[in-house]
Every structure is written in C-alpha cells, then in structure tokens.
Amino acid sequence: MISIIIKLLTTSNHIGGAQELNAGSPICKIACVDGEEFTVYSGIKGQLIEVNECLIQNPNLILKKVELGHWISSRHNMGMAFTRDLWKDIKKCTSEFCNFDDYNWDWTLQHLSMKCIPDKVKVMKMKATRVFHIGECGVHHKGKNCQPDNKKKQIETQLQSNKQHLFPNVLSVGGQSKFKLRDPKPNGGWGDKRDRELCLSFAKGQG
Numbered sequence: 001m002i003s004i005i006i007k008l009l010t011t012s013n014h015i016g017g018a019q020e021l022n023a024g025s026p027i028c029k030i031a032c033v034d035g036e037e038f039t040v041y042s043g044i045k046g047q048l049i050e051v052n053e054c055l056i057q058n059p060n061l062i063l064k065k066v067e068l069g070h071w072i073s074s075r076h077n078m079g080m081a082f083t084r085d086l087w088k089d090i091k092k093c094t095s096e097f098c099n100f101d102d103y104n105w106d107w108t109l110q111h112l113s114m115k116c117i118p119d120k121v122k123v124m125k126m127k128a129t130r131v132f133h134i135g136e137c138g139v140h141h142k143g144k145n146c147q148p149d150n151k152k153k154q155i156e157t158q159l160q161s162n163k164q165h166l167f168p169n170v171l172s173v174g175g176q177s178k179f180k181l182r183d184p185k186p187n188g189g190w191g192d193k194r195d196r197e198l199c200l201s202f203a204k205g206q207g
Helices: 084-092 094-099 105-115 148-161 192-201
Strands: 002-008 019-021 027-030 039-041 044-049 065-070 122-126 173-178
Touching: 084 094, 094 105, 094 192
Parallel strands: 065 173
Antiparallel strands: 002 027, 019 044, 027 039, 065 122
C-alpha cells in the first residue's frame, strides 16, 4: 500500500520554469507504509512543464487511472497496442506515410493523425507507466559511463515491487491530456527515392 509521503525531486510546476529531464532522471520518491521507498523516473528526454499536485494528496491515483488524449510522438512512442481498424487507416495513408520526409516513424504517425487519419489517433494511457526506456548507451545518453545492466536491474526491481498493481481489474478515467496536438515539421533523412519505394512496397505486400 502506498502512503501519502511523496518527495518531489523536481522544482518546476509551470511552463515558464520547465525543467530539463533526461531518460532516467528521478522525478519523485514514493514512501510506502511497509518502509519501502521507490523512485519514479522520467521515461524519456524532455521538459517537465507541470507537476500533478493531486498525486501528492492521493498517491493511489496512479494505480488504476488512465488519461485520454490524442497520440503525440514524444509521449506515446515507447510502447503501444492498437486496433486493426487503426492499422487499416494507416495503410490507407501509405503514400503520405512513405513520402513524408522524416526518418522517425513516430513523428510521421503524428503527421498522419493531423493530415490523413479520420478523427485523429486517440489514446488511452496509464498514468503509472508500464513501459520504460533503457537506452542508456544511445543518443539520449550524455554521460561518460554507460551501464545498461544497472538500468535493467533498476527497472526489474521496480516492476517486481509493484507487480500486484500492474494489472488492475478496474480502470477509471483520470482526465484528458492538455497537450496540444500539432502537425510536426519534417526532420528530414527520408528523401532517398529508394527508401520511399521500399516503404511503399512493404505496404503493398511486395517487400
């Protein structure tokens, strides 16, 4: 059981004082009634623009609450499941997907949500994440030491300690995302004709 003792490790709670975070940056510590203490880490590199004060008053909110909103690359690209209907909508947008000059699939999907997919891509996201970023040695890592095994052990310990909370029988909506959906500018890296033709061939079942 989670107690109400939560120590925030961040300092900002509004856009004007947004705090820079890297994947794995500690956000807060949660103390449990049995004496155990857990640290909540940032899943991705980005900026913390707001702290949910409700979590301090009622930590159990994170266990069974979901958030509704539009699919946004920087928030939803680490792990997801989607319906066959959405896959069909994506395939209908094959030309737009394969010819958008961005080597990132996730930003391209956000572009499709704005320009091609009917009613935009909507998500239901757990407030307490079940997906973690362990790419300590990739482009997000800026330190001198690279210890992916340590990160792996850290996450395994966190999951083991919270396994009783991972699959709740009942979910409830904890709010709507306030993040504004926008059509991203292409980052480039996808202008080679051969890449685009290969992408189109996969969609047509020829690759």
